[in-house]
Amino acid sequence: MTAPLLEVSGLTMRFGGLVAVDGVGLTAQTGAITALIGPNGAGKTTIFNCLTGFYRPTAGRLLLRHPDQGEIELQRLPGYQVARHGVVRTFQNIRLFPRMTVLENLMVAQHVELMPKSGFSVAGLLGLAGWRAAENAAIDRARFWIERLDLTAVADEEAGNLSYGMQRRVEIARAMSTRPLLLCLDEPAAGLNPRETAALGQLLLGIRQEFGIGILLIEHDMSLIMGISDRIHVVEYGRKIAEGTPAEIRSDERVIKAYLGEPEEEEMPAEVAQDLAQDLSQETRP
Amino acid sequence: MASTIIARLPARLRDAALAALLALVLGIPFIGLQTLSTDQGLAIGTRWPWLLAAAAVIFAGRLLFAILADLLAERRRTARAGRSLVSEALAGRLTRGFGIGAALFALTLPFLPFSDRYVLDIGMTALIYILLGMGLNVTVGLAGLLDLGFVAFYAIGAYTFALLSKFFGFGFWLSLPLSGLVAASFGVLLSLPILRLRGDYLAIVTLGFGEITRIILLNWQSLTGGPNGVSGIPRPSLFGLSFDRRPPEGLGSFHEVTGIAFSGEHRLMFLYFVALGLVLVASWGVWRLRHLPIGRSWEALREDEIACRSLGINPTASKVSAYATGAFLGGLAGCFFAARQGFVSPESFTFIESALILAIVVLGGMGSQIGVVIAALFIVLLPEFARDFADYRMLIFGAAMILIMIWRPQGLLSNREPTLRLAGRSAAGDSAAKEATP
Numbered sequence: 064m065t066a067p068l069l070e071v072s073g074l075t076m077r078f079g080g081l082v083a084v085d086g087v088g089l090t091a092q093t094g095a096i097t098a099l100i101g102p103n104g105a106g107k108t109t110i111f112n113c114l115t116g117f118y119r120p121t122a123g124r125l126l127l128r129h130p131d132q133g134e135i136e137l138q139r140l141p142g143y144q145v146a147r148h149g150v151v152r153t154f155q156n157i158r159l160f161p162r163m164t165v166l167e168n169l170m171v172a173q174h175v176e177l178m179p180k181s182g183f184s185v186a187g188l189l190g191l192a193g194w195r196a197a198e199n200a201a202i203d204r205a206r207f208w209i210e211r212l213d214l215t216a217v218a219d220e221e222a223g224n225l226s227y228g229m230q231r232r233v234e235i236a237r238a239m240s241t242r243p244l245l246l247c248l249d250e251p252a253a254g255l256n257p258r259e260t261a262a263l264g265q266l267l268l269g270i271r272q273e274f275g276i277g278i279l280l281i282e283h284d285m286s287l288i289m290g291i292s293d294r295i296h297v298v299e300y301g302r303k304i305a306e307g308t309p310a311e312i313r314s315d316e317r318v319i320k321a322y323l324g325e326p327e328e329e330e331m332p333a334e335v336a337q338d339l340a341q342d343l344s345q346e347t348r349p
Numbered sequence: 350m351a352s353t354i355i356a357r358l359p360a361r362l363r364d365a366a367l368a369a370l371l372a373l374v375l376g377i378p379f380i381g382l383q384t385l386s387t388d389q390g391l392a393i394g395t396r397w398p399w400l401l402a403a404a405a406v407i408f409a410g411r412l413l414f415a416i417l418a419d420l421l422a423e424r425r426r427t428a429r430a431g432r433s434l435v436s437e438a439l440a441g442r443l444t445r446g447f448g449i450g451a452a453l454f455a456l457t458l459p460f461l462p463f464s465d466r467y468v469l470d471i472g473m474t475a476l477i478y479i480l481l482g483m484g485l486n487v488t489v490g491l492a493g494l495l496d497l498g499f500v501a502f503y504a505i506g507a508y509t510f511a512l513l514s515k516f517f518g519f520g521f522w523l524s525l526p527l528s529g530l531v532a533a534s535f536g537v538l539l540s541l542p543i544l545r546l547r548g549d550y551l552a553i554v555t556l557g558f559g560e561i562t563r564i565i566l567l568n569w570q571s572l573t574g575g576p577n578g579v580s581g582i583p584r585p586s587l588f589g590l591s592f593d594r595r596p597p598e599g600l601g602s603f604h605e606v607t608g609i610a611f612s613g614e615h616r617l618m619f620l621y622f623v624a625l626g627l628v629l630v631a632s633w634g635v636w637r638l639r640h641l642p643i644g645r646s647w648e649a650l651r652e653d654e655i656a657c658r659s660l661g662i663n664p665t666a667s668k669v670s671a672y673a674t675g676a677f678l679g680g681l682a683g684c685f686f687a688a689r690q691g692f693v694s695p696e697s698f699t700f701i702e703s704a705l706i707l708a709i710v711v712l713g714g715m716g717s718q719i720g721v722v723i724a725a726l727f728i729v730l731l732p733e734f735a736r737d738f739a740d741y742r743m744l745i746f747g748a749a750m751i752l753i754m755i756w757r758p759q760g761l762l763s764n765r766e767p768t769l770r771l772a773g774r775s776a777a778g779d780s781a782a783k784e785a786t787p
Contacts, residue, residue: 151659151660159656170769174642174645175660184638219767219771
């Protein structure tokens with residue numbers, strides 16, 4: 064096994080007296096789908112926020128092994144710089160630019176690359192050939208992701224007018240337009256119907272296969288997680304309680320306890336327990 | 350639609366009757382009774398028909414207003430959110446057509462038969478406000494950053510030229526870019542403390558900045574001349590040619606060199622064209638910027654700052670550049686203003702100016718350039734047309750603004766034209782697409 068793309072160690076995030084994340088360590092490999100699961104309020108999104116520069120962690124080390132730039136400690140970068148080094152996220156409650164078109168959303172995503180190519184607007188203002196070529200290349204890349212995510216028909220629509228499922232896809236397309244090393248998805252299947260969820264799983268597998276990037280995923284949909292993840296980390300109350308392959312996690316007692324509660328203490332209604340057990344064991348991978 | 354109005358009619362009738370009854374009672378002493386001076390001294394007379402008429406008017410008026418309000422509310426409910434008067438494509442063509450038409454009209458205005466000093470003067474005022482509106486439109490309309498003190502940049506631009514000419518003898522053309530740059534640096538200065546502010550707080554700080562600038566200009570007697578202002582600002586020259594009858598030392602004069610008979614109006618026409626040129630160049634520049642990464646990052650910042658950060662965009666850079674660009678245009682407008690007046694004083698840069706410029710941006714439809722032009726014309730021309738109403742001029746102006754905001758809360762032109770479209774672009778070859786991906 065090669066050294067992981069991302070290595071998180073001892074990550075702690077404290078808000079006043081509340082310890083939201085407590086010494087969590089996790090790794091994400093290039094070309095693998097890593098899932099982060101846990102009950103509501105376990106601290107998954109807080110880990111994401113630390114990872115992607117939205118929170119500065121109280122303690123811990125977030126090491127990114129960049130193929131070109133060497134080892135980078137993400138926690139030391141200014142927040143917006145994290146994405147420039149290839150760690151790009153989506154949001155649990157979709158955050159598109161609603162009054163801009165899908166294509167424009169994808170063009171904004173390439174801002175960091177395009178800004179110098181527009182000569183910090185000087186070459187762009189003059190309409191120099193170099194800038195026009197760069198812009199066309201950016202449009203082509205946006206077009207690639209628009210077609211890949213089946214958004215061609217709505218490419219010129221305002222993103223805010225699209226359906227929920229489409230907005231989720233636009234967000235993934237936008238993140239991919241930045242050419243990330245590690246794509247961090249915060250509950251990408253939330254609000255999707257089963258068919259859309261299955262399509263999302265196929266899409267993520269395809270992206271992993273074709274572009275060899277790492278994918279880090281927070282999700283509650285067990286069928287999706289168990290179907291596509293290469294490795295799963297489980298957190299509860301801000302601590303990591305388990306790590307392993309889907310098969311290992313499914314049979315891990317601590318995980319079952321975290322999700323189902325202790326059988327002795329609390330009698331769970333039979334159908335709920337059955338549903339959960341079914342969810343946990345369901346496989347969607349073909 | 351009509352059915353709901355009819356269904357509400359009894360309630361509205363009752364409401365109107367109540368209002369009329371109230372008027373009737375209140376009106377007894379005010380209208381119904383009247384003191385008459387007769388030979389025997391004062392006597393009380395009655396005017397019952399008047400009272401009844403007043404009650405009838407109130408009944409009808411109240412009913413009419415209620416039904417109108419119902420109709421409006423009904424229309425708003427049935428209208429789909431964001432739907433405009435015309436289709437999007439047609440609207441795009443119309444606005445473009447209007448833009449070209451307006452530019453052509455503006456270019457020929459000085460040569461039209463009805464054009465005189467008064468028309469040119471109003472035209473220049475309108476052009477200054479268009480320029481100011483375009484500047485503020487970058488900050489407020491595109492980047493979504495409120496600025497209630499935009500007049501400060503206007504003032505800084507004007508005083509930069511005034512002081513440069515007073516102390517160093519700089520001419521208009523040299524001072525023009527300098528005024529813009531000085532104003533832009535103040536824009537950067539202002540943007541730094543307010544990076545983290547939003548909403549009300551942003552409004553207060555920018556408002557304060559505008560007032561502080563004015564008060565400094567008013568009190569720094571030794572530099573700015575305080576309330577007396579700076580006078581004797583030179584007029585712009587045309588490639589070194591002056592438009593005065595007797596040009597100042599070292600300058601040729603337009604009428605001598607070209608052989609055209611001297612006319613005081615030539616100077617006005619020239620100034621008008623300078624303003625028009627500034628506006629055309631500025632609108633071209635802003636239009637280009639909107640289609641560049643920097644412009645898209647402004648709009649993205651307006652839409653969602655957090656999403657911007659998640660894509661590696663530095664929000665600080667976007668904010669600073671938006672304030673600086675807006676301030677630059679404000680500075681140009683100020684420089685031209687100083688050249689046109691030949692005199693500047695702090696009086697010209699009060700809060701009401703900031704409010705007017707902001708009104709232009711909001712009225713035009715946030716972010717719309719043609720909207721800014723239409724709104725600026727409206728704001729400059731309406732008070733002129735209303736001059737016949739003398740004291741009621743500003744009242745009419747205010748009422749018109751309120752009505753427009755009720756009619757079109759999103760501004761006159763709320764359609765946002767995308768900066769680029771995928772449809773209609775020739776698809777690149779597969780190889781290019783493959784290359785474009787990681």
